[in-house]
Amino acid sequence: MHRVLYLVQKEFRQILREKAFIGIIFVMPFIQIVVLGFAITTDVKNVTLGVVDYDKSSASRRIIDAFDKTSSFIYMYNLESEKAAQKKLDEGLIKVAIIIPENFERDLRSAHAPVVQALIDGVDGNSAGVATAYVSQIARKLQIEWLQDAGVAPQVLSKMHLTQIEPRMLYNASLESKNNIIPGIIAVLLTMITAFLTGMSIVREKEIGTLEQLMVTPIKNYELILGKIIPFIIVAFLLMLVGILAGGLIFGIWVKGSIVLLFALSILFSLSTLGLGIFASTVSKTQQQAMFIAWFFAIFAILLSGFFIPIQNMPDWVQVVTYLNPLRYFIVIIREIYLKGTPLVYLLNETLAMGIFGLVTFTLASLRFHKRLS
């Protein structure tokens, strides 16, 4: 253990001497949280809207009002015909067109179930999906309103089977994406820092020849590995703390659950990424190669983690592949602890899966990292 202390001390001296490193630890997470927290948003606001009103009745005006009132839509055009609406959609001037048929009010009153059509620009699939949900939400609201106006008693109304489903979002009631984005960014930062810095720091010693020098000393394999990973675990935790502070101070999102549990599970998760870093260093001769290999795996881990793309939206075989991704479990864990304050008992499956991956990856990488050069 004596030797490990000297290794850790040396590593920190080098880290602290490198000004860029201080920037990486303290400035990078802050900037990422701020910029990405604001920028990566799946909230849909200011959807441009055109309306074709063939009915021109009080009921159709009520529909237009309802859309006009929410901040989700901007009412841009009152259009002559469906064709005109199509044209505006093609030109990209509006994203959604609502078409109210002739005799809408009459059909409504005579219980003929009139159909209101919504044309939605699907180029940006995510926004389109959310816009669709907004449209149906507004439609449902109006439906209830009209049923009440028609004299349907609230008791009857509550029993009525309304076709539209209103999605109710728990734990992110405002459906705000920053709640999901911030724990996600912290998880991604942890992945990058532990995998990249560990890999690059080992390969750097290979490049300058000090690794060879260390290999002829009586230092043990595991001591060398511990001496490399302990500093970067500490760095990663500092970085997480900065990220948590930034998320809290700027967006008011604090960790609801146990910080101790969050950090403990982060260590467990880091075993996989540290293993990746060590593996990258064993197959690379230069820092660029190590970077490239770590990045190759990191990009899969991040994109298949459910951070940006919901896993249930992926094709079945890809969904199966995601079970091999430790970040997938960690994203669940960090979101649960962060947003819901979930205790460990409900996270046992993820913890177990992550732990097994961590141990296997880390052990294999450490075995590859043999003290002999050949």
Place this chain on the structure above:
Amino acid sequence: MRSNGYAVEVENLTRIFGDFKAVNDISFQVEKGEIFGFLGANGAGKTTTIRMLCGLLLPSSGQATVAGFDIYKEYEKIKQHIGYMSQKFSLYEDLTVRENIEFYGGVYGLSRKEISDRTKELLDYLNLNQQADHLTKSLPVGWKQRLALSTALLHNPPIIFLDEPTSGVDPVSRRNFWLLIYELVEQGKTVFVTTHFMDEAEYCHRLSIMKDGRIEAMGKPRELKIKYSADNLNDVFLKAVQGGAANE
């Protein structure tokens, strides 16, 4: 130390990379307290040999012991008995002189007290007290290299392997470096050194000349000059190497 009392003993050592025989069936012994020089052009197999002896590389076949320890099974023990310095001076340039000494001392398992004693001793000896807290990268090459050697010897090993320690160093620094090597030998240490400088070869007690993974000639500098009827080692080297080529 056990067995025969040689510092290094090598028998039929071979190392093959793919179908390239980097070291081809070499045998030699190094006596304790000897400066044993390994001469050869680049790619002759000097570094590969040294790496196998230091436990950095596994041989393809053959036997060898260093300080009486087997290089296959006891390479961890060998590491406690050798100092090693490669062509690249293996210091951390972004650490100060003092921090480098402290780090290697710690890695070699010295206690805090021993480290501070040795640091003081070394700084005095190398005349580096003024630069003790400067970054190592600010030192002139010759000083760096003497510092590198000293840090590789913090654990006071009986056998020292030097792999082209003086490449890229000016003649005055090279001379100073060899003075240091002589001091080590006076302390009873064995020095195994590779070089391609013929003037340095003169400083060695015994030489072996390598070519294409084989040892072409071995002996004391004086003996080699007689054998190849040459005035200087440069001619010996050229004759040995060319003779080898003619034989093939």
